């Protein structure tokens with residue numbers, strides 16, 4: 001058959017097709033009642049259809065190749081001549097009825113589906129857009145506020161000394177001798193001044209960018225008087241290179257209480273309360289003897305809290321002590337009348353201990369994606 005391409009062959013094929021069609025038609029009877037019922041059923045289903053997809057299936061079932069209507073129209077050929085016309089008219093009417101039911105319902109469903117799609121995809125053009133992403137507060141700024149809140153809740157005042165500070169407040173008033181190593185150029189940023197060069201060729205101004213928030217102690221004592229209870233959070237500066245654990249600019253919070261009859265027990269009480277506020281109900285502090293020029297006795301402040309990286313244990317958190325009488329004298333106070341305690345903690349250190357931050361670079365680079373991680377719980 002494959003090679004059979006002659007006109008004769010094609011004729012034979014089409015003749016066979018006719019024969020086949022007639023054979024199919026022969027097996028059918030034209031049943032007017034049955035085809036009318038089938039079409040009526042189809043029309044009823046069209047009215048009930050609730051989607052275009054359903055409608056399409058109804059069309060296939062009642063008007064498609066296998067439908068009663070199509071089969072009936074094929075069967076007309078086998079009817080006696082006198083019945084053909086009537087049967088043809090009936091089928092024409094049925095086909096038209098079906099079409100009249102189908103067309104409008106299809107339109108309705110199409111419109112309904114389009115409306116639903118539009119409603120689902122509606123964009124409200126009048127809604128305000130986020131032109132400026134809000135960003136996130138730096139975790140350090142948030143921590144500083146938490147610390148301030150702690151002191152305010154105890155009735156203490158928040159003080160803020162200047163970042164550019166006289167050497168006197170930063171060192172001399174705090175009992176640092178003129179040769180104290182912290183004054184060396186490698187620790188302290190000196191502010192350039194107009195004075196003549198000194199013997200070492202340095203042009204001094206007696207001004208520094210403060211190396212510690214302790215610089216606010218005598219300033220606050222002089223400006224605010226006693227009794228004094230202040231926390232002084234802020235930025236400090238040292239000539240350190242930026243690496244994973246150091247930055248030349250960092251933050252501390254100084255606390256100073258000067259009153260009559262204050263003892264180390266008061267200091268320890270405040271420290272433990274601060275530890276709990278920052279590190280949870282089980283946190284506690286421990287003091288280890290140390291030396292600072294502006295406190296006597298002086299202690300290293302250690303912190304214990306259960307969530308410490310690598311398991312519960314002690315960590316160095318800051319320094320503290322009873323205010324050195326020489327500091328009180330710098331502020332014009334009589335050390336026999338007043339006593340005081342002071343402590344200072346590093347804010348970056350507090351944040352690193354509290355959160356899972358391992359690198360100081362993250363804190364200073366200002367990448368909002370870093371800050372955003374801390375927004376929850378604000």
Ligand code: DAH
Nearest residue numbers: 212214319320321342343344
């Ligand atoms: N200012 C000290 C520092 O930067 C910390 C400090 C130690 C503050 C002892 C204090 C204190 O008030 O009593 O290392």
